[in-house]
Each structure stands twice: as C-alpha cells, then as structure tokens.
Amino acid sequence: MKKKALTYRNAGVDIGKIRNAQKSIGDIISVSHQMISGGKVLSGFGHYAGLIKLGSQTLALHSDGVGTKVLVAQLMNKFDTVGIDCVAMNVNDIICVGARPVAFLDYIALRQANEKLLEQLAHGLVEGARQSKMAIVGGETAVLPDVIAGEENAFDLAGMVLGSVDGGRPLLGTAIKPGDVILGVESSGLHSNGYTLARKALLSKYSVDDSAEHLVQSVGEELLAPTRIYVRPVMNIFKKKIAVHGLANITGGSFTKLPRLNKKVRYFLDDLPAPMGIFKQIQVDGNVELNEMYRTFNMGIGFCVIAPKPSVDDIICTFKKHNMGCRVIGRIEKGTGVIARLEAKKQAL
Known part of the structure; x- marks a missing residue:
C-alpha cells in the first residue's frame, strides 16, 4: 500500500487557519494604534516588523520564538545553539523593513x-x-511546571528585538515593480520553521544519533543547525546605498509570504534549488509532495532580495564577501501571487 503523503496540515499545523487567526488578531489590536502618546504607528500587523515614528526616530519592533526546534535541543541535550536561532528569527525579520537591530530581550520558560x-x-x-x-x-526567566510539559530539561524560548531605521525611511516593498530581479541567499538548513512536519517525517523513523542517506551529519545535528543571520551583509548593502526594492526572510509559509511585500505584482520563481540534504530526506521519508515542500520549507533559500537589475552584481558580491551564496532565482512580473517552476512545471504557491 502506498504511503500517505505527509503535509504540514496533517502533521498538526494548518497555515490557512493560522493566517485567519492572525488577521483577526491584527484587526483587534489595530484599535491600539490610536492610543500611542507622543508618537505615531507607521506600520502595524502584516509586515515583517511594526514601525513607530517617535520624534525624529523611526523605530522597528518584532517578536518571535524558536518553535518546536526546542524539542530537538531537548532530545540532543544541547542548548548552546537555539539562542542563535531565537536572535536570528527576530533580526532577520526586522532588517526586512530597513531597520538596524539595536537591542534584544529574551523570554525563557x-x-x-x-x-x-x-x-x-x-x-x-x-x-x-x-x-x-x-x-x-x-x-x-519563568519556572512554569504546570505549563511546560516534558522532561526535566523542557523549556521554551522567545525574544523581542528593537531596531532603528537610519534616515527614517523604512523599506516596505512599495517600490517593487515588474522587471525587478529576485535574488535568493542560501540558508544553513531548515532554520527554525516547519519543524512539526520535519520531526514527524524524520524522528518517527530515526533517532537523533542516526545517519541517513541524504545527510552529512546525524539527524539531530542536521535538525539543530543554527539559523543563518543575514544582518551584516544587508546592513552593508544599505551602507553602500545599493538600490533594493524589497527584502524577505523565508520562514513559516516559505515563499508564499512574498506578497506581503507588495500584493500588486507577481513573484515568478523559475530557478529554485532542487530538494537536497535534509530537504530531500524529509521529502523521501515523509512522502511529502514537491509543492508542499516549497510551501513549508525554505528549501535552501533563507532570504530574498528584490532589486532592479543594475543592483544584482553588487548584491551578489556583498553576500559573497560574507561567505554567503546568492544568486538570481526569479523575477517580478505583472499580475499577482506567487508562481514557481518546480521540476519544469509551473505551480502556484
């Protein structure tokens, strides 16, 4: 009997329901935007970070956690890398609005x-x-024995970042237009998203110490690889005043989130990486359909830069100087939505 295809939804995470819930929350909290004293909300829920104008300063705020990757850390009894993940999940989002990370707060339960x-x-x-x-x-730091389930090393980790938009001009994607180029910057692996599906696909078959056909390290080591941080090369791009029209951190929902930058254009992805390494392992062991893989995981592209053609070489060179591979993976067209060419077929994500 053919093994049933595993999806993020039947693994326990329904992205559609989450997005509907998030929209409801966004509508509710938007009332508070009028409550600020001595400042103004420029951008609230819906982008990569919230933006506030306070005097001459434009400040950015974002909060995020590590998700169920903490369960892998607990299985490995190794906790010195998930802190990197927590910071990365926050700062990689805040730079997408053109902000420079300034300060960070953590919450450990x-x-x-x-x-x-x-x-x-x-x-x-x-x-x-x-x-x-x-x-x-x-x-x-909170000790919550009635809330945090599991073994004695069970925990959860989240954080919040404050950033400053130098020059006061945030980058919100409004300048994105047909003819722009989409560049993809390599990830360091799964980063910190899709772990409910990844764990179901791999840890139902392997232990964290096992090897697997498409992996270089053990299953646990591959799952625990820390999220790449893109702050330095992006800040370098800003410093050099290289023209950029949009930035996207490829996290939960993967490439389907690109329209949050600008809904009035189409994101055509025609050169995404083929599934390799841990992505291939998840696809094979979980019997995950190709379209589902590219809707859930970063597939080797952890960050996207959308820019006019004359900026492409300078952007690639900047990431290369920071030992990060970067290449053209698509373009902006007239239309709406996200279209990806997967195995020579065009599929809407």
Missing part, C-alpha cells in the same frame, strides 16, 4: 530551574547578538 541549561541558552543568545551587532539588555 522552564519546567524546572536548570542553571546549566540557562547558561547554554545565554551563550547562544550572545553569539546571535554578536553576529547581529546589537545588545541584549534584559529579559525574563
């Missing part, structure tokens, strides 16, 4: 007090902050 675990988490957070050139200025 524990099943029980665990000094060693906290120390390892802190080392990862500091490494993420170092890569992002920002300060960690505080946070909160």
Whole structure:
C-alpha cells in the first residue's frame, strides 16, 4: 500500500487557519494604534516588523520564538545553539523593513530551574547578538511546571528585538515593480520553521544519533543547525546605498509570504534549488509532495532580495564577501501571487 503523503496540515499545523487567526488578531489590536502618546504607528500587523515614528526616530519592533526546534535541543541535550536561532528569527525579520537591530530581550520558560541549561541558552543568545551587532539588555526567566510539559530539561524560548531605521525611511516593498530581479541567499538548513512536519517525517523513523542517506551529519545535528543571520551583509548593502526594492526572510509559509511585500505584482520563481540534504530526506521519508515542500520549507533559500537589475552584481558580491551564496532565482512580473517552476512545471504557491 502506498504511503500517505505527509503535509504540514496533517502533521498538526494548518497555515490557512493560522493566517485567519492572525488577521483577526491584527484587526483587534489595530484599535491600539490610536492610543500611542507622543508618537505615531507607521506600520502595524502584516509586515515583517511594526514601525513607530517617535520624534525624529523611526523605530522597528518584532517578536518571535524558536518553535518546536526546542524539542530537538531537548532530545540532543544541547542548548548552546537555539539562542542563535531565537536572535536570528527576530533580526532577520526586522532588517526586512530597513531597520538596524539595536537591542534584544529574551523570554525563557522552564519546567524546572536548570542553571546549566540557562547558561547554554545565554551563550547562544550572545553569539546571535554578536553576529547581529546589537545588545541584549534584559529579559525574563519563568519556572512554569504546570505549563511546560516534558522532561526535566523542557523549556521554551522567545525574544523581542528593537531596531532603528537610519534616515527614517523604512523599506516596505512599495517600490517593487515588474522587471525587478529576485535574488535568493542560501540558508544553513531548515532554520527554525516547519519543524512539526520535519520531526514527524524524520524522528518517527530515526533517532537523533542516526545517519541517513541524504545527510552529512546525524539527524539531530542536521535538525539543530543554527539559523543563518543575514544582518551584516544587508546592513552593508544599505551602507553602500545599493538600490533594493524589497527584502524577505523565508520562514513559516516559505515563499508564499512574498506578497506581503507588495500584493500588486507577481513573484515568478523559475530557478529554485532542487530538494537536497535534509530537504530531500524529509521529502523521501515523509512522502511529502514537491509543492508542499516549497510551501513549508525554505528549501535552501533563507532570504530574498528584490532589486532592479543594475543592483544584482553588487548584491551578489556583498553576500559573497560574507561567505554567503546568492544568486538570481526569479523575477517580478505583472499580475499577482506567487508562481514557481518546480521540476519544469509551473505551480502556484
């Protein structure tokens, strides 16, 4: 009997329901935008970060966590990299609106007090902050035995970043137009999204110490690879004043989120990487359809830059100087939505 295809939805995460819930929350909290004293909300829910005008400063705020990747850390009993993930999930979003990360707060919830675990988490957070050139200025640690389920090393980790838009002109994607080029920057693996599906596909068959056909490291090591941080090359692009029309962090929902930058154009992706490494392993072991893979995972592209053609060489060169591969993966066309060419077929994502 043919194995049933695994999807993110039947693994337990329904992206459609989440987006509907998020929209409802966005509608509710938008009322608070009129409550600010001495400032103005420029952009609220719906983009990669919220933006506030405060005097002459334009500030950006974003909050995110590590998700079920923490469960892999618990299985591995290794906690010195998920702090990098927590920082990355925040700063990679905030740079998408043209903001420079300035300060970070963390929130750690524990099943029980665990000094060693906290120390390892802190080392990862500091490494993420170092890569992002920002300060960690505080946070909160809570022991919640009735909330955090699992073994004695069970925990959850989230954070919040504050950024500053130098020059006060945020990058919101409104300049994106047909003829622009979509560049993809390589990821370091799964980053911190799609782990409910990834764990179901792999950990139902392998232990974290096992090897697998398409993996270089053990299953656990591949799953725990820290999220790449794109702050330095992007800040370098801003510093050089290279023309950029939009930036996208490829996270939950993968390439389907590109229209959040600009809904009035079509994102045509005709040179995405073929499934390799951990992505291929998930596809094979989970019997995951190709379209579902590209709707769920970054597939080797962790960040996108949308820019006019004259900027392409300079952008590729800048990422190369930071030891990050970057190449053209598509273009902007007239129309709407996201179209991807997968295995020589055009499919709407």
